[in-house]
Amino acid sequence: MKILAIDDQLLILMSLEKRLIELGYEVKTADSGEKGIDIFKTFLPDLVIVDINMPGLSGLDVVKHIRLEEKSKTPIVVMSGNTDEKIIVDGFDLGIDDYMKKPVSLSEVAARVKRIIGTPAESNTGAKSEGQMLQQYCVGVVIPCYNEEERLSGEAFKNFVYNNLGYHLCFVNDGSTDSTLEVLEELRKGNENKISVYNCEKNGGKAEAVRQGMLHLAKDPQLDYIGYLDADLSTDFRDFDDLVKTMETSDFKIVSGSRMSRMGANITKESARKIISMTINLIIRSILKMPFNDTQCGAKIMDKELVELVFQKKFITRWLFDVEIFMRMRKHYGKEKVQSMICEQPLKRWIHADGSKLSMKDSIQIVGQLAKIAIHYK
Template structure:
């Protein structure tokens, strides 16, 4: 039986940027995919454009609509929870609407996941040593490396690129990743890894995820992250760090109390 992968495409004011023909051509040539476009409260006619796109293949294209803009994290979460309820979907992925990472690259990630039953998550990397043809603004590259240092400090994981917008998961872990609302609108990728680390444990996590180098990645103009969002990144990182640090502390405290009670009962 063919494994169907649902790809979430979060959309905010993408009316003039979304490459409709590429999505249509990909579906025609790759029947094992289902596209789930999530309109994140766009102020332009993105929703109308997506509904027209759906007519190309109503069986393979879903359009979800958030009436108020809530950020990429909520858009992806909405799509993930919707796809998780579809019996025919086995893998769930997300990809940026501008296709800075191409659909063909996503297909490579999915094939990697399907070929190894031990893996539960595969994600693209623009910073892996083998990555090639990565076209990025030099200033943004510097800022990305600067922010990446703090992200690696928070995660304590040997991951080079957490923020690449191309990730695919087995359906079995979706509830652990997407059941709770994310703290950050844009840095939710970090929370994904923190949630998996908490759920699976560090050792098992490293054996069940795979960071794959991208053959190509192109930075498309028209980023939805504003200057204000960029300035708030350090604050958001601190909020995420302290929030998940508190969770770990509560878990350790509860575990300590449980062990003490067990020892006390044994002494009695």
């Protein structure tokens, strides 16, 4: 039994291909509608799975070609994040056999495929896919690392990319002097399509590490959103995914985590650090002249189109690049517009991790760096 899968997002396509092959199907893939049609003519599949929103030839264009030009009755399943009722109805009018809305689990995809074309004689029934989800959008996450060999939770990262198939994690080794690079390369083994390592030979500070990682991921055409997250996972992956979901269902261009203490949230900080953070935030608000509660939370996600604007030039500080991001956006878009582009979303969980690279001395120096930012972006 042969299946042709067509999707412009390779993270989704490769995960789907792997699962279908495990089930015993013969699979060919295409990352564009044009390539999909060419393969269809020679491969003669028993089933076509196609995404709708592809550049160039759309999924519905592919369906039209198969039904009208090829005059084929080959079963077609659309798998897409597009929930426009008219497009879905148009698909069925053209003769599709099923419509799956992303996010969708690989288990559900497998069940629908088996219902339409049956189960192969030789199937790997031992292969499991419970909990694995094909996301609506593809997301790149930069994780800066400096001497993190003792704090990196390899299993947590592996489990996340296993279950969330639209994510790509890019670890940036910021000139570590310990075995961080070796730990990252080991973490990448077996997950090369979902995890990458960007190595900076010299330590440039967190701001430069994030900047390099963001510019690197922005070159990947399949990614819709790009963000960054601290290596110690003080921000829970579930919270980060919630930031992404807000991006998916809104017109915001940046969704930033906020470590606000409130009922129902598990937010812990050291007392001294909490007082210093509150003081620094007051200064930052006076500089930005925008009502942010927590610019320095290390969890943010943004539309890829913003990356070049805010990350192309080097930051003037090593730690306060978040403030500089907002200052650059304010300078480009104006204060009124930029406030409608940014959402500050409270986290449900945030735990201060031991071994923080930011010392009390650094906290004092931050005040001087904020003055430098205020003058530079005036």
